[in-house]
Amino acid sequence: MQQRTLGRDGLSVSAIGFGAPTFSGDAPPGGLDNAIAVIHRAIALGITLIDTADHGDGNNEVVLGEALAGRREDVVLCSKFGNLRGQSWAKGRTVDGSPEYARKALEASLARLRTDYLDLYYLHRVDPAIPIEDSIGGMVRLKEEGKIRHIGLCEAGPETIRRANAVHPIAAVESEYSLMTRDYEADTLPAIRALGIGFVAYYALGRGFFSGAITAPPEDNRRSVPRFSSENLPRNLEKLQALKEMAASKGCTPGQIALAWLMHQGDFIVPIPGTNSIPHLEENAGAAEVTLSAGELDALEALFPRDGGLAGDRFDRDRSGELNI
Numbered sequence: 001m002q003q004r005t006l007g008r009d010g011l012s013v014s015a016i017g018f019g020a021p022t023f024s025g026d027a028p029p030g031g032l033d034n035a036i037a038v039i040h041r042a043i044a045l046g047i048t049l050i051d052t053a054d055h056g057d058g059n060n061e062v063v064l065g066e067a068l069a070g071r072r073e074d075v076v077l078c079s080k081f082g083n084l085r086g087q088s089w090a091k092g093r094t095v096d097g098s099p100e101y102a103r104k105a106l107e108a109s110l111a112r113l114r115t116d117y118l119d120l121y122y123l124h125r126v127d128p129a130i131p132i133e134d135s136i137g138g139m140v141r142l143k144e145e146g147k148i149r150h151i152g153l154c155e156a157g158p159e160t161i162r163r164a165n166a167v168h169p170i171a172a173v174e175s176e177y178s179l180m181t182r183d184y185e186a187d188t189l190p191a192i193r194a195l196g197i198g199f200v201a202y203y204a205l206g207r208g209f210f211s212g213a214i215t216a217p218p219e220d221n222r223r224s225v226p227r228f229s230s231e232n233l234p235r236n237l238e239k240l241q242a243l244k245e246m247a248a249s250k251g252c253t254p255g256q257i258a259l260a261w262l263m264h265q266g267d268f269i270v271p272i273p274g275t276n277s278i279p280h281l282e283e284n285a286g287a288a289e290v291t292l293s294a295g296e297l298d299a300l301e302a303l304f305p306r307d308g309g310l311a312g313d314r315f316d317r318d319r320s321g322e323l324n325i
Contacts, residue, residue, distance in 0.1 A: 001046030001288050004270050006198030007171030011120065011150050013076050015263060015288045017049030018042045018281075019202055019274030023060040029276040032063065039067035041278050043074050045285040051174070051200065051272045053080035053124055054109055061112035072115055079113065080154060081105035082124035097127030099138020106142055120171055122152035132160050136167040143168075152200075158191035165195050172198040177269075179258050179304040180206035180227065181314055186306075193266060201262055204271035209240065210258035211280070226312035235311040242303055252290050259287035261300055 002015040018039075028035035039050070050068075052060050061079065068075065081102055082095050102123075110116060121142065123135055139151045150171035153164055164170055173192055175184055178201065192199050205211045207222055215237070217223060217230050227236055243254045250257070255273075262271045273284045292300070304310065 001048075001285065004198070004267055006120070006200070006268070006270065007150065008169055008196040009150065009171060011076065011171050011198070013049035013270060014047045015270060016047060016259065016285055017051055017200065017270055017272035018047050019272040020050055020052040020060055020064055021055050022274035022276050023063045028060075028063050032066065034276065035063050036067040038276060038278055038281055039064065040071070041281055042285075043071060045282065047285060048074070048076050049078070049200075049270060049272065050075045051078045051202075053083070053122075054105060054112075058108065058112050061109055065112055065114035069114065076119040077113065077115065078120040078122065078152070079109045079118055080122040080124035081109070082127065082154075095125045095127045097123055097125075097130045097132075097135035099134065099141065102135070102138045102142065106147060110147065117146060118148045120150045120152050121148040122154050122172075122174060123156075124154050126153070126156050126160055132156075132164050133167050136164045140168045156188075158187045161188070161191055161195065161197070165197065170195070170197050172200050172270075174200040174202060174272075176203045176314070177201035177262065177271075178204050178206045178210065179261055179300065180209060180310055182304075182306040182309070183314070189266075193268065197268070199266070199269045201269060201271040204262055204273050205255050205258055205284075209236070210243070211253075211255040212240070212244075225314070227310050227314070229312060232310075232312035239303055239310065243300075246296065246299065250290070250296075252286070253283055255283060256287040256290050257292070257300070259284060260290035260292055261297070263288070264292055264297060 003012050004015050005012055023035050052064055054061060082097050084094055084096055121139060126132060142148050151168055152172040152174060153161060153170060154174045156173055161173060177184060208214050214228060217228055217233055222228055226232060243257060247254045247257050259271050262269055275281050
């Protein structure tokens with residue numbers, strides 16, 4: 001698979017990565033053997049960027065540790081710290097970006113992943129109670145100790161990114177980005193491009209919308225997304241039908257076009273779709289071979305414009321205090 005570079009320090013990754021939080025929960029969907037098979041198939045397809053976090057009780061990292069036994073050097077392994085759950089969440093604290101917590105969380109992640117270093121470690125959410133300079137400073141010390149090799153941020157705004165990058169070069173910023181969610185094009189992506197930072201796009205398939213997985217209001221945690229409500233979803237599915245027609249004319253799938261569109265937005269952008277299915281994994285990897293003409297890009301822009309592309313908002317409430325700060 002084609003390679004792309006994240007950041008000025010030259011972190012080379014596959015043009016399409018893999019988002020491993022699909023394995024979160026009490027047990028990996030399809031069982032441990034299926035999860036291992038999916039990861040091994042991803043590596044065989046040339047996917048090197050494996051992205052996870054300490055979601056839930058960290059069981060997704062445990063699954064990856066099992067899957068990557070003997071294959072650790074074949075991948076660029078990424079995880080994250082900062083999001084709090086359990087008792088801390090109940091007390092109203094949702095994030096901890098302190099250097100002390102960074103070290104504690106990293107040690108736990110390394111143990112679950114069965115490795116002594118991470119290629120890329122992200123601050124999962126910016127902690128408004130701690131200067132970003134302090135958070136990055138703590139991560140720099142972990143890098144100096146050889147426990148991480150590159151530093152990243154998630155869901156950060158342009159000024160925070162600039163301040164963080166002034167402390168230490170940031171390799172990548174990870175945020176939601178797709179034809180459905182284009183908020184970051186206004187100011188964050190231009191800042192990232194100017195600083196030479198990579199951008200890793202999660203929910204690159206619009207939470208399953210562009211893969212065709214949503215045909216009715218979902219019953220899972222996506223049910224709170226206004227775009228998937230009984231009022232908005234029918235109107236949005238009309239736009240998806242137009243995308244399906246374009247895909248049929250090109251001999252590919254709507255999901256592949258959605259991923260190809262992302263990669264056409266800049267060579268510093270890497271989508272990380274996740275899946276529990278090897279056929280879907282192979283479909284996603286195939287998007288790296290899909291090219292879009294200028295006319296097709298214009299058609300997609302008309303169909304899913306930055307402002308007003310879909311009916312309904314990204315969230316059911318104002319999360320400006322959590323994201324893009």
